[in-house]
Amino acid sequence: MRIEIIHEIASSLRNNKLRTALTGFAVSWGIFLLIALLGAGNGLMNSFLGNVESFISQSVSVNGWRTSKPYNGYKEGRLIELDQKDLQYTEDPRWQGIIQNVSTRTGSSSASLTLNGKSVNGWITGVQPDYLVQEKIKLAAGRFINRADVQERRKVIVITTSQAKELVGEQPEAILGQWVKAGDISYRVVGVYHTDERDFRRATPIPFSTYKGIYDHSDKIARITFSLNGPQTLEEHKAFEEAYKSELKRLHDIAPDDNMGIWIRNGYTSNLQMNKGAHILRVALWILSLLTLVSGIVGVSNIMLITVKERTHEFGIRKAIGATPGAILRLIIAESVAITAFFGYMGMFLGMIACQIMDKTVGQHAVDIGIEKIQMLVNPSVGLDVALEATLLLIVAGSLAGAIPAWKAAKVKPIEALRAE
Amino acid sequence: MLIELKDINKTYDNGQPLHVLKGIDLQIDRGEFVSIMGASGSGKSTLLNILGILDNYDTGTYYLDGKLIKDLTERQAADYRNRMIGFIFQSFNLISFKTAVENVELPLYYQGVPRKKRHEMAMEYLEKLGLTPWAAHFPNEMSGGQKQRVAIARALITHPQIILADEPTGALDSKTSVEVMQLLKKLNQEEGITIIVVTHESGVANETDKIIHIKDGIIGQIEENIHHDAWGGPRMK
Numbered sequence: 001m002r003i004e005i006i007h008e009i010a011s012s013l014r015n016n017k018l019r020t021a022l023t024g025f026a027v028s029w030g031i032f033l034l035i036a037l038l039g040a041g042n043g044l045m046n047s048f049l050g051n052v053e054s055f056i057s058q059s060v061s062v063n064g065w066r067t068s069k070p071y072n073g074y075k076e077g078r079l080i081e082l083d084q085k086d087l088q089y090t091e092d093p094r095w096q097g098i099i100q101n102v103s104t105r106t107g108s109s110s111a112s113l114t115l116n117g118k119s120v121n122g123w124i125t126g127v128q129p130d131y132l133v134q135e136k137i138k139l140a141a142g143r144f145i146n147r148a149d150v151q152e153r154r155k156v157i158v159i160t161t162s163q164a165k166e167l168v169g170e171q172p173e174a175i176l177g178q179w180v181k182a183g184d185i186s187y188r189v190v191g192v193y194h195t196d197e198r199d200f201r202r203a204t205p206i207p208f209s210t211y212k213g214i215y216d217h218s219d220k221i222a223r224i225t226f227s228l229n230g231p232q233t234l235e236e237h238k239a240f241e242e243a244y245k246s247e248l249k250r251l252h253d254i255a256p257d258d259n260m261g262i263w264i265r266n267g268y269t270s271n272l273q274m275n276k277g278a279h280i281l282r283v284a285l286w287i288l289s290l291l292t293l294v295s296g297i298v299g300v301s302n303i304m305l306i307t308v309k310e311r312t313h314e315f316g317i318r319k320a321i322g323a324t325p326g327a328i329l330r331l332i333i334a335e336s337v338a339i340t341a342f343f344g345y346m347g348m349f350l351g352m353i354a355c356q357i358m359d360k361t362v363g364q365h366a367v368d369i370g371i372e373k374i375q376m377l378v379n380p381s382v383g384l385d386v387a388l389e390a391t392l393l394l395i396v397a398g399s400l401a402g403a404i405p406a407w408k409a410a411k412v413k414p415i416e417a418l419r420a421e
Numbered sequence: 422m423l424i425e426l427k428d429i430n431k432t433y434d435n436g437q438p439l440h441v442l443k444g445i446d447l448q449i450d451r452g453e454f455v456s457i458m459g460a461s462g463s464g465k466s467t468l469l470n471i472l473g474i475l476d477n478y479d480t481g482t483y484y485l486d487g488k489l490i491k492d493l494t495e496r497q498a499a500d501y502r503n504r505m506i507g508f509i510f511q512s513f514n515l516i517s518f519k520t521a522v523e524n525v526e527l528p529l530y531y532q533g534v535p536r537k538k539r540h541e542m543a544m545e546y547l548e549k550l551g552l553t554p555w556a557a558h559f560p561n562e563m564s565g566g567q568k569q570r571v572a573i574a575r576a577l578i579t580h581p582q583i584i585l586a587d588e589p590t591g592a593l594d595s596k597t598s599v600e601v602m603q604l605l606k607k608l609n610q611e612e613g614i615t616i617i618v619v620t621h622e623s624g625v626a627n628e629t630d631k632i633i634h635i636k637d638g639i640i641g642q643i644e645e646n647i648h649h650d651a652w653g654g655p656r657m658k
Contacts, residue, residue, distance in 0.1 A: 007536070015518030317514045320475060321575065322503020322531040324496045414502075415475045418514070 008331060009338050016307070023303045024343030027397075030296025031344045031390060034289040035351025035382055040358060041285040043380025045278050058267050059134040062090075062224045062248070065263040071255035080252050080261050084219040089247055090226065098230045098240070103130035106211045107222040108203060111182040113159065115167045115175070122163060122204040124182060126211025134225045141173035142191035149190075149207040157187035158205045160195045185214060228268060237269045293397065297340075300401035304336055308405040315409050316417025325410035332409055336402025337395055344394035348387060355381045422484070423582060423615055424449040424472065429481035431467055441467045442478070443638040449617065451582075454609040456618040456626040459635040466587065468635065469619045473506050473585045474498045486582050503531055507576025507584045511591035513568040515560040515575075522547060522556040525574045532579065546574040550604070566597035573604065583615045584608075590625055602628040 013020045064080035090102050106126035113122045131137070132144040140161050149156050157180065164172035167180065172192045179186040187206060195202075231237045245262050248254075254261035308315075315328055358380045424447065431442040441464045449455055459465040470476035471483065474490055483490045485505060493501070508514070515524045522543045529539035547556050550570045560568055569589060576584050586605065590598035606628060608614050618629055626632045627646060634641040 008530075011518060011523070313514075314516055317516060318527070318531075319499060320473070320502060320508050320514070321528045322499050322579075324499040324531070326496065327499075327531060413476075414498075415470050418475070418510075 005330065005334050009335050012331075012335060013338065019303060019307060020339060023300050023339050024346070026296050026299030026303070027340045027343040027394075028347035028350070030293045030299075031347030031394065032351045032354070033292045034390065035348050035386075036354045036358075037289050037292070038285055038382050038386060039351065039355035039380045041281065042382065043355075043358065043363065043378055045281060046378035046380075049274070049278060058271070059225050059227050060267065061134075061265045062086075062244075063222070063263045063265075064252075065260050067254055067258055068260040069255040069258040071258065072253045074253055080254065082221045082224060084221070085251060086248060087221060087224060089251065090224055095244075098228065099226045099244075100229055101130050101133075102224065102226045103128040103134060104208060104221045105131060105223050105225070106208060106216060107220075109215050111204075113157075113163065113167070113180045113182050113204065115178060115180045118167050120163045120166045121202070122159065122182070123202050124157070124211065124215070125203045125205055126208040126215075127205040128208050130225070131205060134227070138194040140192045140194050142176045142189070144191050144193075145205055145207050150209050153209045153213055154207060155185065155187045155210060156190045156206065157182075158191040158193060159189060160202065160204070161192050162195060163202075163204070164189075164192045228266075231268070234269055234272055237266055237272070241266065293393070297397045297401045300336060300340060300398070301404060304332065304402055304405040305408070308332065308409040312409070312412060312417050312420040315412065316414055316420065319414035319417060329406045329410040332406035333399055333402040336406070337398035340394050340398030340401065341391075344390070344398075348390060352381070352387075422448050423451045423453075423486055425482075425484040427482045429468075429471065429478050429483060431464075431471065431476075431478045441638055442471075445481070445635075445638075445640055447633065447640060449583075449615065451615055452609070452613045454606065454616050454618075454630045455633060456620055456629040456631070457633045457635055458620055458623065458626045460621060463635050464638040465619050465621075465635050469585055469587055469617070472583075472617065473508060474502050499531075503528055504579060505582045507579065507581035509569070509572050509576050509584060509586035509589045511588035513560070513565075513572045513592070515568060515571060517560055520557050520559055521552060521563070521571045524560070524571055525578055528575060528579045542578060543574070546578050547571070550574050564597075565593045566600060569593065569597075569601050570604070573601075573608075577608070577614075581614075583617060586616065586618045588620055589618060590620070590622070598625070 062082065064082045067074070067076050067078045067080065070076045087102070087104060090099060105128065108123040108125045111122055111124050112119045114120075127145060128150060129144065129146050132139075137144065139158075142158070144158055145156065148154070159175070159180075161172045164175045168174045168178075175189045175192065177188065177190075179188050228237075228240070231240045241264050245264065246256065248262050249256055249258070252261065315323070318328065363378065363380060426445050426447040429442055429445040429447075430440070433439045433441055445468060457465050457468060467476065471478050472485075474485075474493065477492075485501070488501075490501070502508075515521075516527070519527070522540065525543035525546055526539045529542060534542075544553070544556060547553055550573060552567065552570055552574065555563055555567055555571075560571070563571070569592075573584075584605075589605070590601055593601060602625060605616055605618070609616050609630075616629075618625065620626055630646055632644040632646055634644070
């Protein structure tokens with residue numbers, strides 16, 4: 001009987017070409033929009049996450065800031081500067097297992113770097129070796145500041161590729177081993193790093209100890225950076241930040257309820273929030289796509305209703321010669337499923353082609369947003385799982401669309417159906 | 422008795438009640454060739470629809486081949502129609518997007534007969550009715566007489582107990598009408614098929630063995646039509 005019904009459907013669809021085409025278009029369009037929308041959404045998300053990933057690091061940085069409340073005889077607006085005792089506190093055994101890879105950096109001094117009469121602007125900053133990982137620096141050539149550099153206060157420097165190009169021309173690695181002058185002091189260039197066209201990242205790192213010896217003799221620290229192990233949820237991160245900050249506030253005479261004074265940038269929570277945002281975007285896209293599909297289903301249902309009305313006489317004949325209501329029901333639902341499945345597949349195919357076209361056009365296009373260039377769409381496509389889900393959805397949708405018209409057709413009395421013209 | 426009707430009543434209620442059949446008693450035996458004749462509005466079509474289990478009746482009893490036909494589910498009714506009754510309609514009622522052979526096959530499709538088998542059977546019946554060259558044609562490519570012969574083949578293919586023909590010549594010219602009636606007569610005489618023809622034309626009724634006159638919802642005179650047997654030929658008007 002299964003093959004029989006396929007023959008029945010085929011002949012009925014063949015002989016109602018315009019109707020079949022119209023119904024098919026409604027479904028194709030719905031699925032096409034669903035796939036294209038989801039594809040574009042995925043592309044947008046990939047681009048968003050990809051762009052963000054390159055500069056949001058999995059680390060926590062702590063900075064001093066201006067207080068906003070008077071406390072303990074101090075006026076508000078006092079600038080807090082971190083120092084050695086804050087570092088000791090951070091490395092305290094009480095945080096063991098939670099705070100890891102503690103690293104520090106100094107403030108920056110603007111300097112003109114010169115080599116063979118050419119000069120370029122830079123920001124000399126004293127850093128620890130961990131700076132490489134925490135700031136997600138990608139080396140183009142050479143090496144980064146290492147422990148020995150810090151211990152021996154070596155006069156070494158790492159500069160950006162664009163600075164290197166300005167000093168030595170197109171081959172930035174040619175600068176490795178050369179001595180550049182910054183004011184009265186000469187530094188040997190040991191590494192060159194990519195800046196991803198992000199020109200705001202002009203820091204030119206030197207060893208922490210070297211900086212302290214030359215530019216700043218105090219025990220001040222501009223920033224403490226560390227990685228975190230333990231807190232998982234947003235709430236846990238918040239709780240950790242509060243606990244960590246409370247002692248720093250005590251050390252610096254900051255009001256316990258002052259939200260300023262100590263400023264924490266938590267890369268983990270940024271990521272969590274971003275994932276949450278991405279999830280919401282994804283859900284919103286699905287809802288939007290499903291609503292589009294619903295309009296397609298309503299279209300099919302509508303056309304099937306008209307079809308059933310048009311074919312009432314035919315169903316009357318079928319009933320007179322022995323078709324049961326079930327047989328009529330099956331015929332219409334099977335027709336509906338056949339139309340939705342076939343044309344849905346076509347829509348899906350076209351939607352995937354549209355994703356490919358988006359990838360080849362908009363996807364290749366980087367948009368300059370001032371401080372950097374970003375790619376609008378990265379790999380806009382939908383996975384096989386989504387395609388399978390959509391197929392399943394189509395079959396369900398087809399049955400749903402056919403259900404009401406089929407029920408109507410099955411219910412009508414043969415004598416009334418035969419009278420209909 | 423193949424068909425036994427006792428005190429069949431049927432009232433339509435479209436706004437105001439219309440009593441169409443007012444106590445019909447009728448018996449038709451196996452192998453009879455009967456016509457039900459009456460003017461339009463006499464209730465003859467309603468009677469035919471009840472006989473064909475296309476419509477139900479309000480009171481009375483209807484036995485078809487010993488089975489009480491009353492309060493059937495749609496499913497049962499469809500099954501009885503399929504196995505016991507063959508229909509021939511005035512307007513042929515062929516499915517326009519199916520070829521002649523596909524139309525003839527359709528009742529067997531609803532019996533679940535395999536495709537190949539039913540195609541063979543349908544071709545056999547088309548051959549019997551001289552329609553082999555037209556097997557692959559669609560209804561709109563055939564003449565009225567050809568269409569009615571396809572419909573007759575479709576009615577015969579399930580070996581029904583009775584053939585119900587509702588004004589079978591109503592849409593045909595007089596020459597074709599004679600041919601169709603002779604075909605029905607031949608089927609009755611040679612194969613012993615019970616045939617009931619509903620008509621308002623006395624010429625058509627005269628071709629049958631028994632004429633049942635119906636007027637205002639009751640059976641009037643039942644005429645044994647001995648003439649055409651005695652004279653051995655058709656007596657069209």
